Amino acid sequence: FLFLFLSKMETHYDLENSFALILMVIVGILNFIIMIPWPPVIMANLLRVSRQAGRSEQARWTFFMVLAVVFVMFCWSFWALRSVQSELDAMKANSAINAVVDMETRLSMNLKKFRTQRNVYITGFSLFSSLILLRFHKILSQIGDLN
Template sequence: MSLQWTLVAGFLYGEMAIILLFIAPFISAKTWQRFFRSRFLQVVSQQATWYFAIIFAILALLFLDAIREMRKYSGKEATEHAHLESELQISMRLFRAQRNFYISGFALFLSLVIKRLASLNSKQAQLLAENEAALKQAKSATTTARTLLNNQGAGEDAQNTSNEAHQVELNKLQQEIEAQKKEIESLKKDKEAVVSQAKSLEKEYDRLTEEHRKLQLKVNVSGESKKDE
């Protein structure tokens, strides 16, 4: 494997490791939120958009180059059958082009997956914080309402009006909490769907690696048998 594709494969493995960290159950959304708001990332985030665009463009060019190689050797495979060794060489080059196609394609896809997971984790942490704040506010309003109810006196009419206002506020807060819970559940479902796609891509890459190993062994055996002849 050439240097550029070795770097792309290393980048792909790094993306897989980052995705595993994102879906790790022992790292909460609040932890990721604190990490995203750290000073280091605040400085890096100013140039992060440019870095992401440059890396994405490089991967896209490599992806297109792999497609070109696949089309090139696919055409040769259909016309050149004069010699077993040349046919095996063409098959080997075609498989390498296909391998590079999947490596660059998976790297492109996982870069978008990582960006989406980071956004979902940040949004989930924000919603959890808002939910906790709303719960605290609702508890405070409930405590105030109970205190007012226990201290009923001459101003009963005014107090009833205040109790009604607190009840309206409680109902509003409960509605906000329910809406935030539904949004959190939706974010969790989106995150699970993205993780499932990433796992299926990882399995497909492992399968292609095994096929490459078998084909390489076949080429070596063919070369040795030709030398013996």
């Protein structure tokens, strides 16, 4: 079902951009909250709530399902990049024979290649951000356990 849903590249790009944006907002908000010099009572409550939220089974499953979807998108992006590159190589091989290639076709293929490369970078960043978010939560939990 997911493959049929992701068969259109535009939908795939929208999903990846949405995940990247959501992860960046979460990391940014958490960093902003932690950097504010809160009174010790409020900081202890924030750390306690963070620790309890991360220990719930539902939160873990949700996070790892999102991580799995981002990983599938990352793999799919590499597959799309490889298919676009092979299509571009085939077009270049045919252009040597025909000596005339439609400029609009070349532009379209190069634009498709750019989008797939951008997609690889976005999903890689999303995957990296989610791993940073996981590590950030573990550090906050350890700080909360010390208090």
